Amino acid sequence: MSDTALREQICLLAKSMFDRGLTGGSTGNISARTVDGGLLVSPTGTSFGRLDPARLSHFDASGRLIGGDPPTKEMPLHSAFYDTRSTAGAVVHLHSCHSVAWSMMPDVDPDNFLPPLTPYAIMKLGRVKLLPFFRPGDPAMGDAVRGLAGKRSAVMLANHGPVVAGKDVEAACNAIEELEDTARLAMLLRGVPTRMLSDDEVADIVTHFDVEWDT
Template sequence: MSLDAALREQMCLLAKSLFDRGLTGGSTGNISARTADGSLLVSPTGTSFGRLDPARLSHFDVQGNLVGGDAPTKEMPLHSAFYDTRSTAGAVVHLHACHSVAWSMMPGVDPDNFLPPLTPYAIMKLGKVKLLPFYRPGDPAMGEAVRGLAGKRSAVMLANHGPVVAGKDIEAACNAIEELEDTARLAMLMRGFDANMLSQAQVRDLVTQFDVEWDD
């Protein structure tokens, strides 16, 4: 199996795993990954994560021209913004995950640091997550908002919509976005309780020890 074919299979396998566990439903969500030659594979528009066809993934060449597969997701500006501003981005995943969307609608959430410091893992995998305002789905302004972060964030939360995460490869991006959703779920569960969160010193230790991107 060629590297391209293996990546296609891996994208569809991971997408189905996310779908099967209820992390995005129906025809929501989109996923993309860089190939070894620098081209891009993207989930097509209107497709379900549970039923992606490896042969029909949208395929863009290194110049950004669609050269194969079906028409891509309308959220291409989001994906392009991460690839263009983060040299380490090898994959991007966007979900309509229930708990993170719910957390985005709660009053008092810090837009510069969306997730509270409940466990070390979201800090280690995501750094700070930026909460962006609501945009109409497919609005190119979402991509411009990501570009405005100048590559400083690997993850954003689109208010009332869903999380978007870039990773070094497709597995890392999927693992990180699952951690985002898990942490948002914990935050919802602990809402109204006086939770013992990680201290600033503990957060700083994690950032230092695991070389986490963390703009103060």
């Protein structure tokens, strides 16, 4: 994909998520690999609803800012995924309401954040790791992702928001939306007797769709 087309796609997908309330105000950030190994990143303090393709932060393959506005302060998160997952072509971070709410529930499994309600979160995300709370912009968030050694494509920052890496920007956006949808289902069903997928059903999905399922 050309640089121009990628810039347009980043802004189009970001606006779609903003317009549907998946992140508000100037929250959230998004990045994608360019064909030459560089990065395009949403600038600091910008809104997903009003990103300007021409002003996206542009890094070369060595990590040097060569164009656009200063990048998001959450760059350590993005860099950690790119450095530890060779398949990462894009990273998205949202402040999506239901996933943040689910991260505050006291009985959530930190090693497998999402309950097995539907097959789709399993297929698109694998196991999601719940990380502890960090101050926004704290480089320790990146360190925590690096500590997973590339074994997870998605993490949930407690009381903050999800971060997902995908093979490209469309895949990353689709996956993070699935994360939010599953968290919404979990909140809607909280306290209600619910038939979740069984261990055998989860194992069948993992095997059939060749899902990364770190144990």
